[in-house]
Structure formats: C-alpha cells, structure tokens
Amino acid sequence: xxxxxxxxxxxxxxxxxSCKNNxxxxxxxxxxxxxxxxxxxxSDAVQVGNLFFxxxxxxxxxxxxxxxxxxxxxxxxxxxxxxxxxxxxxxLTLNDVVKCTVILANIDDFNKMNTIYRTFFTDNLPARxxxxxxxxxxxxxxxxxxxAKK
Numbered sequence: 201x202x203x204x205x206x207x208x209x210x211x212x213x214x215x216x217x218s219c220k221n222n223x224x225x226x227x228x229x230x231x232x233x234x235x236x237x238x239x240x241x242x243s244d245a246v247q248v249g250n251l252f253f254x255x256x257x258x259x260x261x262x263x264x265x266x267x268x269x270x271x272x273x274x275x276x277x278x279x280x281x282x283x284x285x286x287x288x289x290x291x292l293t294l295n296d297v298v299k300c301t302v303i304l305a306n307i308d309d310f311n312k313m314n315t316i317y318r319t320f321f322t323d324n325l326p327a328r329x330x331x332x333x334x335x336x337x338x339x340x341x342x343x344x345x346x347x348a349k350k
Contacts (some may be wrong), residue, residue, distance in 0.1 A: 257279050300329075
C-alpha cells in the first residue's frame with residue numbers, strides 16, 4: 201500500500217511539473233543580414249525556440265547578384281557558403297544543421313552535388329531530402345536547412 205501511495209505521489213509530481221512547463225514558445229522572424237535581400241517577401245530565418253528555419257538558398261553570389269559559374273559544383277559550393285553566412289549571423293555553424301532539403305533542377309546532378317556537399321558536411325550528418333523541381337532565377341540548386349542552437 202505504501203508503494204502505491206509513493207507511485208501515485210511521484211506521478212502527481214511529474215504531472216504538476218509538466219503542466220508548469222507549458223509556457224508559450226517564442227517565434228522570431230529575422231530579416232536578411234544582406235542589404236540587398238531585406239525587402240524580400242519572406243524571412244531569411246524564422247526562430248522557434250532553439251530551432252532556426254532558414255529560407256532556401258541558391259548559388260547566387262549576393263555581392264555580384266549572379267549565379268556562380270562552373271556548373272552544379274560551383275553552385276552547390278556558393279549555395280552552402282550562403283547558408284553558412286546566414287547561420288553565422290545567428291551564431292550557428294553547419295554543425296548545428298539537423299535537416300537539409302536539397303532541390304535540384306536536374307536530378308542527374310545528384311552525384312556531382314553530393315561530392316561538394318560532402319566537403320561541407322563531414323561529421324554528424326543532418327537528415328536530408330533531395331528532389332528535382334524547376335527553380336527560380338536560372339538556379340540549378342536550392343538548399344534549405346533547419347538548425348538547432350545548442
């Protein structure tokens with residue numbers, strides 16, 4: 201009987217603590233750190249608690265306004281550098297990325313993209329989805345990521 205009372209007491213204690221941690225999650229919308237992208241109709245990143253949902257990046261050099269030349273390899277490299285810049289602005293790195301969605305204009309570029317991708321993501325690989333679709337601005341690749349601040 202004493203054991204049942206102890207178990208019920210512990211159960212009530214756990215339920216009470218769970219209910220107290222029912223605070224609202226704060227959502228923050230972050231505009232781009234790049235002046236040329238501050239008037240876009242979307243947030244550069246949305247923060248929900250410790251998670252950062254980044255807008256998809258393409259292989260566009262934001263200083264020149266042009267897609268990186270050199271095919272899918274050059275675009276993949278520039279795309280990931282753009283992601284790194286946004287992450288850095290929020291004190292994050294590629295090591296904080298937990299999920300990537302890779303969109304290719306041509307699924308035949310999958311292996312070439314992977315070769316470059318692997319040079320940036322080497323340990324603690326994020327979950328990833330890859331598919332093909334038409335992309336804006338003549339881009340051959342777009343990558344969006346979710347990162348978790350530790």
